Amino acid sequence: xxxxxxxxxxxxxxxxxxxxxxxxxxxxxxxxxxxxxxxxxxxxxxxxxxxxxxxxxxxxxxxxxxxxxxxxxxxxxxxxxxxxxxxxxxxxxxxxxxxxxxxxxxxxxxxxxxxxxxxxxxxxxxxxxxxxxxxxxxxxxxxxxxxxxxxxxxxxxxxxxxxxxxxxxxxxxxxxxxxxxxxxxxxxxxxxxxxxxxxxxxxxxxxxxxxxxxxxxxxxxxxxxxxxxxxxxxxxxxxxxxxxxxxxxxxxxxxxxxxxxxxxxxxxxxxxxxxxxxxxxxxxxxxxxxxxxxxxxxxxxxxxxxxxxxxxxxxxxxxxxxxxxxxxxxxxxxxxxxxxxxxxxxxxxxxxxxxxxxxxxxxxxxxxxxxxxxxxxxxxxxxxxxxxxxxxxxxxxxxxxxxxxxxxxxxxxxxxxxxxxxxxxxxxxxxxxxxxxxxxxxxxxxxxxxxxxxxxxxxxxxxxxxxxxxxxx
Amino acid sequence: xxxxxxxxxxxxxxxxxxxxxxxxxxxxxxxxxxxxxxxxxxxxxxxxxxxxxxxxxxxxxxxxxxxxxxxxxxxxxxxxxxxxxxxxxxxxxxxxxxxxxxxxxxxxxxxxxxxxxxxxxxxxxxxxxxxxxxxxxxxxxxxxxxxxxxxxxxxxxxxxxxxxxxxxxxxxxxxxxxxxxxxxxxxxxxxxxxxxxxxxxxxxxxxxxxxxxxxxxxxxxxxxxxxxxxxxxxxxxxxxxxxxxxxxxxxxxxxxxxxxxxxxxxxxxx
Numbered sequence: 001x002x003x004x005x006x007x008x009x010x011x012x013x014x015x016x017x018x019x020x021x022x023x024x025x026x027x028x029x030x031x032x033x034x035x036x037x038x039x040x041x042x043x044x045x046x047x048x049x050x051x052x053x054x055x056x057x058x059x060x061x062x063x064x065x066x067x068x069x070x071x072x073x074x075x076x077x078x079x080x081x082x083x084x085x086x087x088x089x090x091x092x093x094x095x096x097x098x099x100x101x102x103x104x105x106x107x108x109x110x111x112x113x114x115x116x117x118x119x120x121x122x123x124x125x126x127x128x129x130x131x132x133x134x135x136x137x138x139x140x141x142x143x144x145x146x147x148x149x150x151x152x153x154x155x156x157x158x159x160x161x162x163x164x165x166x167x168x169x170x171x172x173x174x175x176x177x178x179x180x181x182x183x184x185x186x187x188x189x190x191x192x193x194x195x196x197x198x199x200x201x202x203x204x205x206x207x208x209x210x211x212x213x214x215x216x217x218x219x220x221x222x223x224x225x226x227x228x229x230x231x232x233x234x235x236x237x238x239x240x241x242x243x244x245x246x247x248x249x250x251x252x253x254x255x256x257x258x259x260x261x262x263x264x265x266x267x268x269x270x271x272x273x274x275x276x277x278x279x280x281x282x283x284x285x286x287x288x289x290x291x292x293x294x295x296x297x298x299x300x301x302x303x304x305x306x307x308x309x310x311x312x313x314x315x316x317x318x319x320x321x322x323x324x325x326x327x328x329x330x331x332x333x334x335x336x337x338x339x340x341x342x343x344x345x346x347x348x349x350x351x352x353x354x355x356x357x358x359x360x361x362x363x364x365x366x367x368x369x370x371x372x373x374x375x376x377x378x379x380x381x382x383x384x385x386x387x388x389x390x391x392x393x394x395x396x397x398x399x400x401x402x403x404x405x406x407x408x409x410x411x412x413x414x415x416x417x418x419x420x421x422x423x424x425x426x427x428x429x430x431x432x433x434x435x436x437x438x439x440x441x442x443x444x445x446x447x448x449x450x451x452x453x454x455x456x457x458x459x460x461x462x463x464x465x466x467x468x469x470x471x472x473x
Numbered sequence: 474x475x476x477x478x479x480x481x482x483x484x485x486x487x488x489x490x491x492x493x494x495x496x497x498x499x500x501x502x503x504x505x506x507x508x509x510x511x512x513x514x515x516x517x518x519x520x521x522x523x524x525x526x527x528x529x530x531x532x533x534x535x536x537x538x539x540x541x542x543x544x545x546x547x548x549x550x551x552x553x554x555x556x557x558x559x560x561x562x563x564x565x566x567x568x569x570x571x572x573x574x575x576x577x578x579x580x581x582x583x584x585x586x587x588x589x590x591x592x593x594x595x596x597x598x599x600x601x602x603x604x605x606x607x608x609x610x611x612x613x614x615x616x617x618x619x620x621x622x623x624x625x626x627x628x629x630x631x632x633x634x635x636x637x638x639x640x641x642x643x644x645x646x647x648x649x650x651x652x653x654x655x656x657x658x659x660x661x662x663x664x665x666x667x668x669x670x671x672x673x674x675x676x677x678x679x680x681x682x683x684x685x686x687x688x689x690x691x692x693x694x695x696x697x698x699x700x701x702x703x704x705x706x707x708x709x710x711x712x713x714x715x716x717x718x719x720x721x722x723x724x725x726x727x728x729x730x731x732x733x734x735x736x737x738x739x740x741x742x743x
Contacts, residue, residue, distance in 0.1 A: 133713065186591075190738035194709065197741050201702045204743070292741065315608060315684035316593065319631060323686070326577035334630035353581070 027242060028472045034235045035465045039458045041228035042258070046454035048224050049265045052217020053446050056272035056439065059210030063276065064436030067202035068284055072429070073120060074196040075291030079298055080116040081145070081192055085184045086302035087113065088152050090411075092177055093309045093403060095164040100407030107156075117145065134198060137191050144187045151180035166403045168309055178310065185299075193295060200288045207280045211273055218269035225262035232258060232461070243468055251464030254457050261453045268442060275439035282364050283432025290425040293328050293355035294418065297382075300324035301414050304386055308393060308403055318390070329379060330354035340387045347376055359424070365431050371424040378417030385410035499567050499693070499700035505545045507533045508552035508566035508692075512645040515668025515724050516572050517551075525549045528664070528724040529689075532589055533570045535716055536691070539707040553642065555621025558582040561692045568704070569692035572665055575740055576623055584697070585690030586704035588737045589711070590721075592662040593683035594627055597670060599651060600678045605658060607682040611636040615656040617647035624661035627685050644669065652676055662687045667728040690740060701742035712736035 062068075087110040091103055100106075121142045155176035159169050168174060232255045239248050300321050307317040322336050330353040331346050333339035346352050350360045356376065363369050389406050392398035499505060509529050510517035517527040530549065537545045550566055557573060560566045561583045572592070575585045598605045605611065608628055616636035618625040622644075628634050639656045641647055647659045648669045659666065663683070670677055691708075693701050711717045718734035725732060 133709070136713070186733050186737075187735040190736055193738045194705075194736065197705070197739055200741070201705075204698070205702075313683070315632065315682075316686060319627065319685040322631065323577070330577050330581075332578070334626060335633065354577075 028469050031235075031238070031465055031469060034231065034238060035461055038228065038231045038235060038254075038461045041224065041231050042454050042458045042461070044224045045221065045228050045258070045262065045265075046450060048217060048220040049261075049450055052214055052221065052265075052269050053272075053443060053450065055210050055213040055217055056269065056276070057443055059206060059214065059276050060272075060279075060436055060439045060443070062206040062210075063203050063279055063284065064432075064439065067199040067206065068279075068287075068432065068436075070199040071196055071203065071284070071288055071291065074192060074199060075295060077117060077120040078189060078192040078196065078291075078295040080113040080120065081141075081184065081188055082295060082298045082302060084110055084113045084117065084148075084152075085181055086298065086305060088155070088177070088180065089302055089305040089309050090407065092155065092159050092169050092173060093166065093305055094407055095159070095166050095169065097166045099166060099404055100411050110152075114149065118142075121145070131198075134195060137195060141188055141191050144183055144191075148180055148183045148188060151176055151183065155180060166400060166407075168311060174310060181306065189299065193292075196288070196291065196295070203280070203284055203288075207276060207284075211276050211280075214269050214273045214276065218266055218273070221262060221265050221269065225258070225265075228258050228262070229255065235461075235465070239465070239468055243471075248464050248468075250460055254460035254464055257453070257457050257460060261457065265450075268446070271442055272439055275435045275442065279432050279435035279439065281362075283428050283435055286359060286362070286428035287425055287432060289355045289358060290421060290428065294421050294425070296324050296327055296355075297379075297414075297418065297421065300328070301382070304389065304410070305406060308389075308399075308406060321386070325383070326354060328354050329356045329376075336387070336390065340383055343380060343383055347380055365427055368424070368427050371420065371427055374420040375417065375424050378413070378420040381413040382410070382417045385413050498697045499545075500540065500543065500697075500703050502567065503543075503545060504548060505537050505567045506548045506550055506565070507537065508550050508557065508560055508569040508571060509533060510554075510571040511551035512643045513572060513665055513668055514672055516664060517570075518668075519551055525551075527668075528590075528720055529570045529572060531720050531724075532711070532717075533568070535711050535720075536568075536570075536589075536704055536707045539710055540703045541706055553621065554619055557621070557692060561694060564694070567693070567700075570689075572662055572687075573690055573692050574623060574662070575688040575690040578623075579692075580740075582695075583692045584695045584701050584742060585740050586693055586701045586742065587690040587708055587739060588688035589691065589708045589717070590664070590689045591733065591737050592664045592687040592689060594624060594661060594685040594687055595663045595666060595683050596658050596660040596680040597651070597666045597677050598658050598680060599654075600675055602657065605680055607680065608632055608660065608684050609634055611658055611660065613637070614658055615639050617641060617644075617650065617656050617659045619644055619647060619661075622661065628660050632684065648673065648677075660684075663730055664725060667725055667730055671728065688737065688740070698743035705739050705742065708739075709736055 087106045090100070091106045091110070094100070094103055094106075121138055155173050158176065159173045162170050162173065164170065169177070232251065236248055236251050236255065239251070240246060303317045303321045303324065307314050307321065310317070318336065322333075322339060325339060326333070329343065331339065331342035333342050343352075352360070356379065360372060360376070363372065385405065389402045389410060392402035392405065509525055509527070511519035511525070513527065513529075515527055517525055517529045519525055533549070534547060537547045552560055552566065552569060552571055557569045557571065558579060561569055570589075573585075575588055579585075596605065596608060596611070605614065609632070611628055612635050614636055616625055616628060616638055618638040618640045620640060620642055625636075625638060629636055629638065636658075639650065641650065644659070644661065644665060647656070650656045651659055652673060659669075663679075666679065670679065691704050693704065712735065717736075721732045721734060
């Protein structure tokens with residue numbers, strides 16, 4: 001008769017085992033039953049720990065390697081697309097005068113952005129690997145972009161032939177540009193922006209479910225682990241009473257090993273939950289907000305050019321500029337003049353809302369405060385330029401100066417702001433990448449380590465009771 | 474089993490965290506109370522039999538039926554412009570879909586799914602009044618100001634045009650006063666004006682000088698991020714399956730307005 005006759009598991013295992021243990025009269029039978037219970041508890045610890053580790057792994061995969069990076073990819077796509085239209089507007093506005101960095105440079109940037117956008121879209125599967133609706137969206141962006149480029153090409157060609165001074169182009173060119181920019185603003189850009197939001201939703205929902213699943217898993221490991229320890233200690237006591245030996249060393253080893261495994265698992269799950277939280281709170285949330293802020297900033301900056309380019313729509317462009325500015329940095333203001341004033345007053349005290357407001361209230365990382373300051377100062381510079389441009393543009397005499405300012409100083413100041421925004425994002429991006437890497441590193445080896453530890457403990461339990469059982473042969 | 478009790482306590486604690494505060498999401502409800510306008514022809518209008526009709530009403534029906542995983546029944550409730558934020562915040566309505574423009578001000582009080590459409594503010598005047606060619610010509614003229622609407626502010630505050638405001642509770646009152654010469658202009662969203670213009674035939678005309686983008690959002694409680702995301706998904710499918718285009722054509726196809734049938738850029742939830 002050997003101890004290994006105990007079956008590893010049966011469907012209603014634990015209750016059946018307990019019931020049997022109660023009815024078993026012989027000493028070896030009872031020892032066997034308790035040992036069986038212990039092995040069962042080891043299997044249970046293995047199962048709940050394995051599930052929790054899998055939850056952590058799934059969370060890290062979606063947030064760190066899937067939807068998370070797609071937020072960055074779609075954000076870059078939006079920026080490239082939006083900047084194409086901004087450059088096109090700039091070229092048409094400056095006419096034959098080489099204002100700012102000049103016509104050739106603007107066209108060069110336009111081409112760069114176009115190839116960036118195409119590259120991102122042709123790898124559309126990277127933007128949305130598993131979602132057919134999102135892939136359909138990526139394809140329809142590509143189609144609309146084709147039509148946009150055609151209209152833009154016609155507008156550019158005609159505008160060059162007509163050679164005009166800085167200011168709104170001919171009506172024909174204006175109509176072509178109107179069609180092109182409508183296509184971009186009403187069709188292409190919303191789709192790209194919504195892709196970013198979709199991925200943000202995926203990350204948020206994955207985080208909510210996986211973070212709490214990991215913590216729930218940790219509680220289960222504690223609970224089932226406690227049961228395992230009680231059974232092992234109970235077995236130890238039972239043997240000590242009936243065989244008058246103080247300690248069964250092998251069983252003691254199994255108990256210590258179990259304690260170590262439970263503690264290590266609880267520690268791992270605690271740190272995995274914290275890596276997920278850091279990746280989300282310090283990294284991802286800010287990366288998403290800031291990439292939305294960058295997208296909207298670029299588009300608002302283009303609205304400033306369009307305001308000068310399409311005078312018949314100037315009122316609308318001014319209103320959407322204010323709307324977008326308030327989305328980026330909200331201070332209560334019914335019009336732009338009040339907005340500039342409020343901005344100057346509230347910037348130092350950081351009493352404002354919007355994307356930058358949320359970031360200003362959540363400073364946790366080294367270097368973040370300085371980068372945030374640069375971003376805010378950059379933004380203030382951009383708004384000061386905007387005020388000067390609009391006040392110049394209201395008089396016929398000032399229009400040329402407004403256009404020159406837009407193309408030169410305002411364009412440089414916007415780049416300064418944009419670069420500051422990019423550096424601020426990079427700080428959060430690094431926090432995100434670090435937390436995900438730490439999470440991945442923490443999990444490495446657990447695929448093998450966890451089952452190996454469970455087997456070792458089970459074998460130790462069996463090896464511990466075997467000599468006692470053999471005394472009954 | 475004190476350790477067991479500890480484990481169970483931990484489990485309860487964790488489960489408590491998992492639900493995330495903020496009250497019930499519309500995602501879990503079977504019936505949604507949706508606030509719509511009762512006096513805006515083409516958008517939301519209460520008919521004599523008590524039922525509602527209009528573009529916003531059809532959008533509401535579609536969205537309720539297409540919220541992910543769980544189609545919902547709809548109960549419509551007439552809402553006035555001025556009470557929309559408070560009704561959403563108090564939970565008396567689950568959603569507001571009534572030509573409800575997303576503005577930074579309002580976003581401090583409620584969240585917005587969508588926009589499901591971007592309208593443009595324009596001006597409606599009497600057919601005989603040819604002096605008004607754009608928004609600046611409203612200076613010194615009598616402009617309708619509906620309580621709780623932001624439209625007149627776009628003229629007098631944002632554009633700084635010194636119009637005399639005539640305060641009334643609804644756009645229906647604006648129209649009555651416009652035609653009986655108690656005021657000179659109504660400046661608001663083209664979709665709202667289109668519905669009224671259709672009623673009055675040749676008595677009124679569009680100035681055709683848009684001054685803004687009005688992003689029509691779905692008002693929802695700020696805490697209900699999941700519900701807001703679900704509504705956005707439903708709006709995306711409304712455009713992908715062609716329903717949005719059909720509804721726009723059904724309600725505004727004959728008005729001569731330029732209609733956009735591609736999905737708008739969403740505001741984002743939370």
